[in-house]
Amino acid sequence: MKNIAILFLSIIVLSSSAQENISYQKPSQEILELVDVQLAPSVLLDDNNEFMVLLYRDAYKTIEELSQEELRLGGLRIDPVTNIGSRVTYYNDIKVKSLNKKNAKVKSITGLPVSPKLANFTWSPDQKKLAFTNTTSNGVSVWVLFVNEASVKKLTNDSVNANLRDVINWFEDSSSLLVKMISSKRNDLIDTKSAVPTGPTISVSDGKKAQNRTYQDLLKNKNDEYNFEQLALSELYKVFLDKKNELWLGSAMYKNISFSPDGDYVMVETVEKPFSYLVPYYRFPSKTTIYTKDAKEVETVLEVPLIEDLPKGFMAVRKGRRNIQWRSDRPSTLVYTIALDKGDPKNEVDYRDEVFQLEAPFDGDAISLLKTINRFSGIEWGTDDIAIAYDYWWNSRNTKTYVFNPSDMSKQPVTIFDRNYQDRYSDPGDFVTKRNSMGSYVLDLDGNNAYLLGDGYSDEGQFPFVDKIDLITMDKDRIYQSQYNDKLESLRELNPGKNQLLVRIESKSNYPNYYFRDLKKNKLEQITFFDNPFKSIQDVHKEVITYKRDDGLELSGTLYLPVGYDTELKEKMPMILWAYPQEYKDKSSASQNTSNPNRFTYPYYGSPVYWVTKGYVILDGAAFPILGEGDTEPNDSFRKQLVSNAKAAIDAVDSLGYIDRGRVAVGGHSYGAFMVANLLSHSDLFVAGIARSGAYNRTLTPFGFQSEERSYWDAPGVYYNMSPFMHADKMKTPLLLIHGEADNNSGTYPMQSERYFNALKGLGGPVRLVILPKESHGYRAKESILHLLWEQDQWLENNVRFRQIFKPQPSLDD
Numbered sequence: 001m002k003n004i005a006i007l008f009l010s011i012i013v014l015s016s017s018a019q020e021n022i023s024y025q026k027p028s029q030e031i032l033e034l035v036d037v038q039l040a041p042s043v044l045l046d047d048n049n050e051f052m053v054l055l056y057r058d059a060y061k062t063i064e065e066l067s068q069e070e071l072r073l074g075g076l077r078i079d080p081v082t083n084i085g086s087r088v089t090y091y092n093d094i095k096v097k098s099l100n101k102k103n104a105k106v107k108s109i110t111g112l113p114v115s116p117k118l119a120n121f122t123w124s125p126d127q128k129k130l131a132f133t134n135t136t137s138n139g140v141s142v143w144v145l146f147v148n149e150a151s152v153k154k155l156t157n158d159s160v161n162a163n164l165r166d167v168i169n170w171f172e173d174s175s176s177l178l179v180k181m182i183s184s185k186r187n188d189l190i191d192t193k194s195a196v197p198t199g200p201t202i203s204v205s206d207g208k209k210a211q212n213r214t215y216q217d218l219l220k221n222k223n224d225e226y227n228f229e230q231l232a233l234s235e236l237y238k239v240f241l242d243k244k245n246e247l248w249l250g251s252a253m254y255k256n257i258s259f260s261p262d263g264d265y266v267m268v269e270t271v272e273k274p275f276s277y278l279v280p281y282y283r284f285p286s287k288t289t290i291y292t293k294d295a296k297e298v299e300t301v302l303e304v305p306l307i308e309d310l311p312k313g314f315m316a317v318r319k320g321r322r323n324i325q326w327r328s329d330r331p332s333t334l335v336y337t338i339a340l341d342k343g344d345p346k347n348e349v350d351y352r353d354e355v356f357q358l359e360a361p362f363d364g365d366a367i368s369l370l371k372t373i374n375r376f377s378g379i380e381w382g383t384d385d386i387a388i389a390y391d392y393w394w395n396s397r398n399t400k401t402y403v404f405n406p407s408d409m410s411k412q413p414v415t416i417f418d419r420n421y422q423d424r425y426s427d428p429g430d431f432v433t434k435r436n437s438m439g440s441y442v443l444d445l446d447g448n449n450a451y452l453l454g455d456g457y458s459d460e461g462q463f464p465f466v467d468k469i470d471l472i473t474m475d476k477d478r479i480y481q482s483q484y485n486d487k488l489e490s491l492r493e494l495n496p497g498k499n500q501l502l503v504r505i506e507s508k509s510n511y512p513n514y515y516f517r518d519l520k521k522n523k524l525e526q527i528t529f530f531d532n533p534f535k536s537i538q539d540v541h542k543e544v545i546t547y548k549r550d551d552g553l554e555l556s557g558t559l560y561l562p563v564g565y566d567t568e569l570k571e572k573m574p575m576i577l578w579a580y581p582q583e584y585k586d587k588s589s590a591s592q593n594t595s596n597p598n599r600f601t602y603p604y605y606g607s608p609v610y611w612v613t614k615g616y617v618i619l620d621g622a623a624f625p626i627l628g629e630g631d632t633e634p635n636d637s638f639r640k641q642l643v644s645n646a647k648a649a650i651d652a653v654d655s656l657g658y659i660d661r662g663r664v665a666v667g668g669h670s671y672g673a674f675m676v677a678n679l680l681s682h683s684d685l686f687v688a689g690i691a692r693s694g695a696y697n698r699t700l701t702p703f704g705f706q707s708e709e710r711s712y713w714d715a716p717g718v719y720y721n722m723s724p725f726m727h728a729d730k731m732k733t734p735l736l737l738i739h740g741e742a743d744n745n746s747g748t749y750p751m752q753s754e755r756y757f758n759a760l761k762g763l764g765g766p767v768r769l770v771i772l773p774k775e776s777h778g779y780r781a782k783e784s785i786l787h788l789l790w791e792q793d794q795w796l797e798n799n800v801r802f803r804q805i806f807k808p809q810p811s812l813d814d
Contacts, residue, residue: 024063024783024784024786024787025786025787025790025791026786026787026790027610027786027789027790027793028614028793030536030610030613030614031610031611031613031614031789031793032786033536034534034536034537034603034610034613035603035605035610035785035786035789037059037533037534038059038533039056039057039058039059040511040528040530040533041054041055041056041057041095041530042054042055042057042091043055043514043528044121044123044130045099045493045502046123046127046147047127047434047435048127049099049495049500049502049516050098050099050100051096051097051098051099051147051148052096052097052099052527052528053094053095053096053130053145053147054094054095054096054097054106055091055093055094055118055121056091056092056093056094056095057089057090057091057092057093058092059782060780060781060782060785061780061781061782062781062782062783063773063774063781063782063783063784065781066773066774066775066780066781067773067774068081068086069081070086070742071086071189071227071231072216072217072744073217073219073224073227073228073231073281074217074218074219074224074228074275074280074281074284075215075216075217075218075279075280075281075282076163076164076217076280076281077217077744077776078163078231080189080227080231081137081139082135082136082137082138082139082140083139083140083159083160083161083162083163083182083231084119084133084135084140084160084162084163085162085163085165087776087780088119088135089119090116090117090118090119090135091116091117091118091119092115092116092117092118093108093109093112093116094109094112094118094145094152095107095108095109096109096145096147096150097527099527107150108150109145109150109151109152110150110151110152111151111152111153112152113134113136113143113154116134117134117135117136118132118133118134118143119132119133119135119162120132120133120162120167120168122168122169122170123170124170124174125170125172125173125174125263125439126174126439127147128146128147128148128174129144129145129146129147129174129241130144130145130147131143131144131145131155131168131170131177132144132145132168133160133162133167133168134154136158138158139157139158139159139160139182140158140159140160140161140162140167141154141155141156141157141158141159141160142154142155142156142160142167142168142177142179142239143155144241153241155177155179155239155240155241155245156179156181156237156239156245159181159182160179160180160181160182161180161181161182161183161231161233161234162180163231163232164180164232164234164253164254164255164271164281166180166254166255166256166257167179167180169257169258169259169266170259171238171259171263171293172259172262172263172264172293172438172439173263175240175241175242176238176239176240176241177238177239178236178237178238178239178248178257178259178266179236179237179239180234180235180236180254181234181235181236181237182233182234182235183233183234183235183251184235184251185233185251186230186233187230188230189226189227189230189231190223190226190227192221192223192224192227195223197221198222201220201221201222201277203277203278208309209309209312210278210308210309211310211312211703211704211711212278212279212308212703213701213703213704213705213746213747214700214701214703214746214747214749215278215279215280215746216743216744216745216746216749217280217744218276218277218278218279218280219275219276219277220277225275228275228281229253229275232253232271232281233251233252233253234251234252234253234254235247235248235249235250235251236248236249236254236257236268236295248295249268249291249295252270253270253271253272254268254269254270255269255270255271255282255286256268256269257269258325258326259293259326260326260331260332261326261327261328261329261330261331261332261436261438261439261440262331262332262438263293263438264292264293264331264332265290265291265292265293265298265332265360266290266291266292266293266295267288267289267290267301267324267326267334268288268289268290268291269286269287269288270286270287270288270289271284271285271286272284272285272286272287272303273285274306276306276308278308279306279307279308283306283307283308284306285303285304285305285306286302286303286304287300287302287303287304288300288301288302288303288304288324289301290334290362298360298361298362299361299362299363301321301324301334301336301358301362302320302321302324302336304318304320310343311342311343311344311345311346312345312346312709312711313344313345313346313395313709314345314394314395314704314709315345315352315375315393315394315395316343316344316345317339317343317375318339318343319338319339319342319343320338321336321337321338322336322337322338322339323335323336323337323376324336326440327357327381328381328436328438328440328441328442329381329382329383329384329387329436329440329442330381331438332359332360333357333358333359333360334357334358334359334362335355335356335357335358335369335379336355336356336358336366337353337354337355337356337376338353338354338356339352339353340352340353340354340371345395350373351371351372351373352372352373352374352375352376352391352393353371353372353374353375353376353391354368354370354371354372355368355369355370355371355372355376355379355389356368356369357369357406367409368409369404369406369409370389370402370404370409370413372389372391372400372402373391373400374391374392374393374398374399374400375391375392375393376389376390376391377390377391377392377399378390380431380433380442380443381406381442381443382442382443382445382450383442383443383445384406384407385405385406385407385408386403386405386443386445386448386450386471387403387404387405387406387443388401388402388403388431388443388450389401389402389404389413390402392421394709396420396585397420397421397422397584397585397586397589398418398419398420398421399417399418399419399420399421400415400417400418401415401416401417401418401428402414402415402416403416403471416469416471416474420585420586420588420589422584422585422586422589422590423586423588423589423592424455424457424589424592424594425457425458425459425592427454427455427457428452428454428467429452429453429454429455429465429467430452430453430454431443431450431451431452432444432450432451432452432453432493432494432496434495444494444496446468446496448470448471448472449468449469449470449471450468450469450471451466451467451468451469451479451494451496452466452467452468452469453465453466453491453494454466454467454491456481456482457592457593457594459593461485461596462488462594462596463481463482463483463484464481464482464489464490464491465478465480465481465482465491466478466479466480466481466491466494466501466519467479479519480501480517480519484505484598485598486507486598487505487506487507487510487598488505488506488507488596488598488599488600489503489504489505490503490504490505490506490512491503492504492514499518499519499520500516500517500518500519501516501517501519502514502515502516502517503515503516503517503524505524506598506599506600507598507600508542508597508598508599508600508601509532509538509539509600509601510532510600511530511531511532511533511600512530512600513526513527513528513529513530514526514527514528515527532600534601534602534603536563536613537563537601537603537609537612537613538601539563540560540561540562540563540601540612541560541561541565541567542558542559542560542561542597542601543558543559543597544556544557544558544559544593544595544596544597545557545559545619545652545653545656546593547648547649547651547652548648549644549645549648550644550647550648551644553587553590553591553625553627554591554593555591555622555623555625555645555648555649555652556593556595556622556623557577557579557595557619557620557621557622557623557649557652558595558597558619558620558621559617559618559619559653560601560609560612560617560618560619560620561612561617561658562612562613562614562615562616562617563612563613565658570657570658572657572658572659572660573615573616573617573658573659573660573663574615574616574617574659574660574663574664574665574796574800574801575616575617575618575619575650575653575658575659575660575661575663575664575665576608576611576616576617576618576619576664576665576666576667576796576800577619577622577646577649577650577664577665577666577667577686578607578608578618578619578620578621578622578666578667578668578672579621579622579623579624579645579646579649579666579668579672579675580621580624580668580669580670580671580672580675581624581625581626581638581642581645581671581672581674581675582623582624582625582626583625583626583627583628583634583635583706583707584625584626584627584628584634585627585628585629585634586627586629587627587629590625590627591625593623595621605779605785605788605789606669606692606778607620608620608667610789611793611796614793614796614797614801615801616796616800616801617653617658617659619649619653622645622649623645624642624645624646624675625641625645626638626641626642627641633708633710633715633718634707635707635708635715635718635722636718638678638718638721638722639678639682639721639722642675642678642679642682643679643682643683643685646666646679646683646685646686647683647685650664650685662687662803663687663800663801663803664685664686664687664800665686665687665688665689665690665796665799665800666679666680666685666686666688666689666690667689667690667691667692667792668690668691668692668694669692669693669694670692670693670694670745670748670777671694671706672691672692672694673691673692673693673694673695673737674691674694674695674696674724676689676690676691676694676735677689677691677694677696677724677731677735677756678722678724680724680731680733680735681724681727681728681730681731682727682730684733686733687733687734687799687800687803688733688734688735688736688795688796688799688800688803689733689734689735689736690735690736690738690792690795690796691735691736691737691738691753692737692738692739692788693738693739693740693743693745693748693753693777693778694737694739694748694752694753695747695748695752696723696724696725696752696753696755696756697723697724697725697726697752697755697756698712698719698720698722698723699712699719699720699723700747700751700752701746701747702719705747724756725755725756725759728756728759728760728763728765729763731760731763731765731767732765732766733766734766734767734768734795734798734799735760735765735766735767735768736767736768736770736791736792736795737753737756737757737767737768737769737770738753738769738770738772738788738791738792739752739753739754739769739770739771739772740771740772740774740775740776740777740778740779741771741772741773741774741775742774742775742776743775743776743777744776744777745776745777748777750771753769753771754769754771757769768791768795770787770788770791772784772787772788
């Protein structure tokens with residue numbers, strides 16, 4: 001007890017001053033040993049399943065890496081020295097294993113660079129090679145892995161330009177690549193910190209409505225415009241495996257690049273001027289031009305103006321051609337979409353979109369392929385006679401799937417699925433595809449039959465499945481369904497010709513591993529052997545509990561009991577509830593349970609699971625549906641439903657006899673943090689809260705947020721009632737606010753936490769604000785994450801486990 005008292009006093013002292021100058025801290029050993037583990041590698045397989053490539057990386061960056069120079073321009077974060085995204089996740093090792101040889105061993109790669117920082121992995125069309133980039137202190141270079149030989153070769157110097165991404169594209173012959181290189185016309189950048197202004201920055205409204213989200217990292221002035229252009233300028237080079245590289249196209253701001261399925265044409269999209277201070281670079285003007293594989297210009301097929309003034313609503317799109325792409329089952333045919341409602345959701349029409357195709361040389365009349373009732377969202381191509389199209393409409397949550405004949409427009413598309421896309425129980429699954437002779441992915445068809453891989457959520461649990469569907473009669477046969485009750489089997493790929501599935505199997509204590517499943521013999525062949533690095537929590541009790549809200553809506557959550565907890569003795573323990581609200585338009589979808597108790601227990605920086613080692617009950621992923629049926633919008637009763645969800649969750653765990661409901665904390669990240677602040681302001685259910693990277697004043701996001709498409713001026717009462725900042729005087733529960741200093745998520749800029757903290761402090765609320773230097777919306781540096789866990793642990797120990805009742809200080813007038 002003496003040690004506990006000393007710890008308690010140290011925390012009280014820690015929390016008493018207005019500002020603290022402390023260095024990065026580490027959490028207790030129980031938590032630390034769950035953080036400091038080696039990640040299992042990522043797995044890549046070629047389509048013939050002959051080789052497995054294993055990619056290894058560190059779990060975290062360092063604060064030193066995050067402290068490198070970074071320019072934030074047009075929605076991008078760029079390292080101006082190396083010319084690649086400043087927040088890229090890098091791999092540091094590659095290994096290869098043959099899957100054709102019995103008992104083959106994992107082979108290390110020869111020739112890898114020193115201290116590798118690898119990214120942008122891209123298979124060659126013949127799938128015998130894998131190109132990638134390596135980043136050094138000087139810049140970025142392109143390398144190639146020869147998979148069979150397990151060796152690599154450097155193909156370029158360190159002058160690759162990865163700032164606008166889509167860096168590597170293979171030519172069809174698999175012996176050369178199209179690579180973005182730094183432009184020879186690039187000029188030196190302006191040091192915006194020391195540059196002397198030549199005049200004011202002026203923005204003008206011409207009377208058109210431009211209701212945009214609160215984007216981050218936008219251009220702010222002419223110096224930013226200049227720097228963005230210099231960093232975006234590239235030259236396209238044809239890079240060979242065995243001879244000198246050649247200039248393919250001159251300097252431009254190259255964005256997206258794609259080869260036609262036969263490799264004879266290249267579609268090149270460039271960013272154009274004028275730039276904008278309101279929207280990110282992907283809404284700047286652009287031009288799409290078709291070239292031959294020998295860099296001869298064929299036709300400009302699309303010119304898009306600056307997009308600042310879309311119509312209102314989530315389903316708004318621009319006028320003109322959009323979604324331009326190659327038809328994957330044809331050698332060189334373009335497909336694009338045009339909005340029949342002029343891009344404005346409020347216009348009532350029978351069909352929202354029309355899809356066209358345009359044959360080479362792309363200067364003739366386009367042919368209409370189909371019209372969609374909702375907003376077009378994609379096509380899976382099969383043969384000349386069979387294709388699958390998709391649409392969706394956010395306001396109704398409706399999605400439709402059509403089968404149609406691309407060669408016969410007299411035949412109307414047939415709707416094969418018409419459903420609420422939030423209804424997971426009715427999800428028919430995803431169509432299986434394969435690589436065709438041109439190396440493009442198309443439907444894997446057996447005559448008129450296609451195949452579907454489904455997640456298999458149901459009232460009884462999750463049982464993934466494979467269905468065979470006749471696209472003419474719509475008859476279905478279930479080829480396979482997982483029967484595990486103590487494991488989760490995820491179906492990753494199907495090879496109908498081999499009757500083989502690639503699956504990933506895991507349990508709450510067994511790390512996910514990959515297997516081939518022979519569907520004829522129903523036998524498994526294990527191909528990876530990753531061990532569980534979290535041994536200390538592998539025997540923790542874990543279950544999915546279901547319960548009801550006071551209006552009868554069924555809810556669920558994943559319940560963890562503390563390490564070594566005696567379920568017969570049932571000692572009442574403190575609890576942490578962690579959640580994230582989700583909006584729905586119907587009760588059926590809102591009440592569905594998609595939690596699986598057999599999913600591997602994987603603690604990560606954002607997880608509350610660490611605290612099972614400290615004596616806490618955890619209810620993770622608690623369902624927090626916000627329902628609005630018919631003309632009623634979910635947020636019209638946001639606060640009431642939020643509190644109702646929380647009370648139902650606490651009541652459910654309390655009824656099991658596990659918790660002391662006087663010691664319950666609530667936590668969340670982003671919109672979950674917004675939830676936390678609201679719950680502490682409008683209920684007395686919790687004794688403490690943790691809110692990370694949230695937004696607390698919705699008037700600072702006036703043109704919509706999350707799933708709210710109404711503006712502040714459409715629904716001022718909703719914005720006011722939902723904003724914890726407006727109710728800061730009601731918040732008397734200890735709240736830990738944490739925010740990344742460099743948060744780039746729309747709406748959750750650090751000012752949200754800073755202003756909310758100031759309001760709470762001014763009103764005498766018990767609050768602590770922690771700003772993590774250099775961190776974005778998600779946290780990356782190991783130092784930050786360890787300190788984050790320490791902060792949360794100290795907060796929970798002080799305010800929950802060893803809680804003291806908060807007594808407001810008397811005002812100066814008392």
